[in-house]
Amino acid sequence: MSQLHSTPESEANRCSAHPLREAVGRFEARTSIMGGGLKIRRALPLEQKRLIGPWCFLDHFGPLRLEPNQKGMSVGPHPHIGLQTVTWLIEGEVLHRDSLGYQGVIRPGELNVMTAGRGISHSEESPEGRPDTMHGLQMWVALPEAERRREPAFDHYAEVPTVELSGASAHVFAGSFHGATSPATFYSPIVGIDVEVNASGTHELPVDASFEHGLLVTQGALEVNGHRLEIGGLLAFAPGVSALSVTADEGTRYAVVGGAPFGEPIVLWWNFVARTVEEIEAARDQWNAQDPIFGEVHGFDGPSLEPPTLRPIPEPG
Numbered sequence: 001m002s003q004l005h006s007t008p009e010s011e012a013n014r015c016s017a018h019p020l021r022e023a024v025g026r027f028e029a030r031t032s033i034m035g036g037g038l039k040i041r042r043a044l045p046l047e048q049k050r051l052i053g054p055w056c057f058l059d060h061f062g063p064l065r066l067e068p069n070q071k072g073m074s075v076g077p078h079p080h081i082g083l084q085t086v087t088w089l090i091e092g093e094v095l096h097r098d099s100l101g102y103q104g105v106i107r108p109g110e111l112n113v114m115t116a117g118r119g120i121s122h123s124e125e126s127p128e129g130r131p132d133t134m135h136g137l138q139m140w141v142a143l144p145e146a147e148r149r150r151e152p153a154f155d156h157y158a159e160v161p162t163v164e165l166s167g168a169s170a171h172v173f174a175g176s177f178h179g180a181t182s183p184a185t186f187y188s189p190i191v192g193i194d195v196e197v198n199a200s201g202t203h204e205l206p207v208d209a210s211f212e213h214g215l216l217v218t219q220g221a222l223e224v225n226g227h228r229l230e231i232g233g234l235l236a237f238a239p240g241v242s243a244l245s246v247t248a249d250e251g252t253r254y255a256v257v258g259g260a261p262f263g264e265p266i267v268l269w270w271n272f273v274a275r276t277v278e279e280i281e282a283a284r285d286q287w288n289a290q291d292p293i294f295g296e297v298h299g300f301d302g303p304s305l306e307p308p309t310l311r312p313i314p315e316p317g
């Protein structure tokens with residue numbers, strides 16, 4: 001577990017729903033590099049916090065301004081198994097292409113959910129004529145045992161419901177929040193919202209007390225249940241919390257992800273979520289052998305991604 005920071009790209013990470021020692025945990029996102037050479041903040045998995053509900057990967061990229069000659073995002077074809085990817089933009093555009101034949105641009109307010117199941121591959125890039133700003137969240141949800149080998153699928157939603165709170169608007173991209181439900185299908189109890197503060201002061205978010213929750217600031221800074229939070233930090237709340245009281249200035253923006261503590265330990269490596277290192281090795285070998293289980297991505301101008309060297313960590317205990 002201790003080598004997550006030093007060799008983030010090659011260690012197979014065993015992740016389970018370690019309960020927080022206290023009701024609230026504060027963590028710092030680490031810096032990582034996204035395809036295209038852009039620096040991003042990775043808030044999950046962290047050495048001390050691997051999962052929040054079924055959320056097992058949480059990248060915050062931007063806000064950044066691209067130079068006219070800069071490509072922006074450029075992530076060549078790569079495979080996934082055992083997870084769903086969730087793409088949510090605050091600014092900018094991303095062009096997605098996948099092995100099922102879907103190709104399309106996502107914009108702020110829209111939602112992409114790709115269910116990898118037994119295997120899929122895709123590429124992501126800044127499209128031609130893109131705006132010069134980029135800001136968003138790229139997240140993964142682990143699929144539970146009964147669903148993790150399902151047929152792959154890709155879904156684009158032109159909009160998600162918005163809940164108007166006193167002082168804030170919450171866009172519901174996963175699960176249900178305050179009577180509104182995301183159009184996307186997920187396979188374990190989950191929530192994901194993007195909150196825009198539109199009046200300075202304090203607003204209350206009613207949340208499911210059976211869930212654990214994580215908060216991430218994407219713009220500005222805030223205080224939640226007495227804890228200060230800025231960009232780059234992650235606050236995790238253990239189950240038992242039924243309301244988040246947020247104090248922030250107008251213009252602040254933050255995301256909340258949560259869910260029932262995920263009951264299955266997972267192994268996460270590169271773009272794969274599995275249960276054993278052997279499964280990870282098998283998926284890697286299939287990708288390297290261009291096994292049809294991952295299909296083919298057409299139209300991306302560049303090479304497919306090659307997996308790093310896998311260095312499995314020992315079984316815990």
Ligand code: MN
Pocket residue numbers: 078080085122271
């Ligand atoms: Mn991907």
